[in-house]
Amino acid sequence: MTVSPELRTVGAPRQASPDLLRSVFRRHAAGVAVITAQGDRPVGFTATSLSSVAADPPLLSFGVGTGSSSWPVLSEVEYVxxxxxxxxxxxxxGTFARSGADRFGHPTRWSEGPEGVPILDxxxxxxxxxxVARVPAGDHRLVIAQAVAGDPAGAGRPLLYHQGRFNALRD
Structure with a gap:
């Protein structure tokens, strides 16, 4: 006996817009990262767009707005x-997400790491x-980068971003 899939009614779709995209992605839980770079001064921003791209070679990607205060440095640096x-x-x-914040001042703790990149404690x-690449993507650039050094040994559980807030995992 063949069973037909149950038909269901879908709500009226909205036209694609920046607001629609933001509304949909508010429902997507994402890990929270901070991207840093060293120019004339250290720069950094909070990113929820971090993604693993390939294992061999070890590549990742993240998006950065071309209007962000970090973009002028990120547009030119070799390492992040x-x-x-x-x-x-x-x-x-929150500090690294807030416009105009002194991101590397007290209480942020950091030191100079490999290739002169600011490393957060x-x-x-x-x-x-x-x-390795900066790909135009609307009002952002998709940055693709190859890992050259790192440390996976920190303790704790990951911070998540969901529904416009920073959240912890629930057991």
Missing amino acids: GVHILGEHQRELA DVLAWLVCRV
Whole structure:
């Protein structure tokens, strides 16, 4: 006996727009990372767009707005830092997400890492990566970078971004 799939009614679709995309992605839980780079001064921003691209060679990607204060440095540097934040770092995530914040001032703790990249203290894991491509994507650039050094040994659980807030995993 063949069973037909049950038909269901789908709500009226909305036209694609920046607001629709933001509304849909608010429902998508994402890990929270901070991307750093060293220009005349250190720069950084909170990213929820971090993605693993390939294992061999070890490539990752993230998006950055061309209007962000970090973009002028990120558009030119050869190396970036990628930091996976823990649930204990909500304030740090907020600092690096806030426009006009002194991101590398007190209480942010960091040091110079490989290739002169700013490395944040007490993160779950970090990588220093060599930028291999900057791909135009609307008002952003998709940065593809190859890992050259790092440390996965931080303690704790990951910080997540969901429904416009930083959240911890639930048991």
